[in-house]
Amino acid sequence: GDSVTQMEGPVTLSEEAFLTINCTYTATGYPSLFWYVQYPGEGLQLLLKATKADDKGSNKGFEATYRKETTSFHLEKGSVQVSDSAVYFCALYNNAGNMLTFGGGTRLMVKP
Amino acid sequence: DAGVTQSPTHLIKTRGQQVTLRCSPKSGHDTVSWYQQALGQGPQFIFQYYEEEERQRGNFPDRFSGHQFPNYSSELNVNALLLGDSALYLCASSLVRGSYEQYFGPGTRLTVT
Numbered sequence: 001g002d003s004v005t006q007m008e009g010p011v012t013l014s015e016e017a018f019l020t021i022n023c024t025y026t027a028t029g030y031p032s033l034f035w036y037v038q039y040p041g042e043g044l045q046l047l048l049k050a051t052k053a054d055d056k057g058s059n060k061g062f063e064a065t066y067r068k069e070t071t072s073f074h075l076e077k078g079s080v081q082v083s084d085s086a087v088y089f090c091a092l093y094n095n096a097g098n099m100l101t102f103g104g105g106t107r108l109m110v111k112p
Numbered sequence: 113d114a115g116v117t118q119s120p121t122h123l124i125k126t127r128g129q130q131v132t133l134r135c136s137p138k139s140g141h142d143t144v145s146w147y148q149q150a151l152g153q154g155p156q157f158i159f160q161y162y163e164e165e166e167r168q169r170g171n172f173p174d175r176f177s178g179h180q181f182p183n184y185s186s187e188l189n190v191n192a193l194l195l196g197d198s199a200l201y202l203c204a205s206s207l208v209r210g211s212y213e214q215y216f217g218p219g220t221r222l223t224v225t
Contacts, residue, residue, distance in 0.1 A: 004154075032212045043116075043202055044155070044216040051212070089154055093212035098168040099145065100204075100214060102154030 002027040006090045006103035013080055013110050021075040021106045023064075023090035031092040033057075033066050033073040034100070038087045047075075047088070080110045114139055116205050116217035124223045125193050133188045133220045137205030143167070144186040145214060146178060149200040161186055162208050190222075198224045 007022040025033070032051045036044040048057035053068035062077045073090060090103040117136045125131050137144050143162045147155035157170035161180035175191045184205075190197055200221050204214035 034212075036216075043218040044204075046213070046215065049213065091154075093214075095212070098160055099157040099170065100147075100155070100212075101157070104154045105152075 002031070002092060002094050002101045004090050004092055004101055004103035006088075006106050008104070009087075009107035011106060011108050013108070015082055015110055015112055016079045017110075019075070019077040019080045019084075019108065021088055021090075021108070023073045023075065023103060025071050025073065025090075025092050027071075027092055027094050027101075029094060029096060030068075031094045033064070034091045034093065035062070035064055035073070035075050036089045036091060036102075038089065038105070040086075044089065080108070082110045082112055084108060085110045116203055116215055118201075118203050118217040118220050120220060121218070122221045122223075124225060126225055127193055127195060129193050130189065130191045131193060131222060133190075133201050133203075133222070135186045135188070135203030135205075135217060137184050137186070137203075138215050141205035141207055141215070142184050143206045143208045144180060144184065145204045145206070146186070146188050147202040147204065148172075149202055149219070151199070155202055158188070193224045195224050198222060 035047040048059040050057040050066035056065045087105045091100045145160040146158040149155040159169045160167045164180045180186045200219040202219045203217045206214045
């Protein structure tokens with residue numbers, strides 16, 4: 001079945017540091033890929049998406065590129081802020097399953 | 113534009129009891145999916161409803177059941193609660209065309225004692 005693997009956290013960075021959170025996936029066909037963010041005590045917010053190979057999703061300074069050859073969708077941001085502290089989830093959607101499959105989440109902590 | 117809403121926010125139940133959680137989708141959406149998120153883990157798909165029918169189901173026992181109403185709102189019912197059912201239950205809405213783009217509600221925190 002489909003699966004998503006993300007780097008384990010927590011990831012602790014200083015403000016303005018560069019962020020990378022690794023995500024790889026296993027899926028049949030051509031899934032769509034997503035990053036969701038979850039702030040403490042809240043539900044999930046869609047951060048960015050990519051629906052086909054080589055697409056780059058971007059939002060609020062975050063970027064991720066759909067790499068089919070390496071089955072990866074790594075999240076990057078050039079300069080993190082304290083307000084980016086949250087849990088980040090990588091996910092895929094496979095049309096055959098009509099559902100999102102999530103990774104285990106990566107907690108990011110940004111210190112001033 | 114109202115987003116996805118869920119009720120109640122928190123709930124405490126005893127083992128063996130039954131619980132009903134409610135979800136109202138984002139305006140214009142016709143499909144509702146439910147997910148279970150255990151503490152420290154990623155959400156797990158329970159099922160999806162469209163046109164008042166269960167469209168897809170994840171690997172959850174029959175104790176988990178659902179319903180979708182004509183106004184697209186939905187309920188999740190869990191019978192014979194177990195301690196392991198303690199989790200954050202998330203509802204997500206989407207359009208059946210393009211249901212890959214799902215919008216989540218704030219969740220209901222269920223604690224089973």
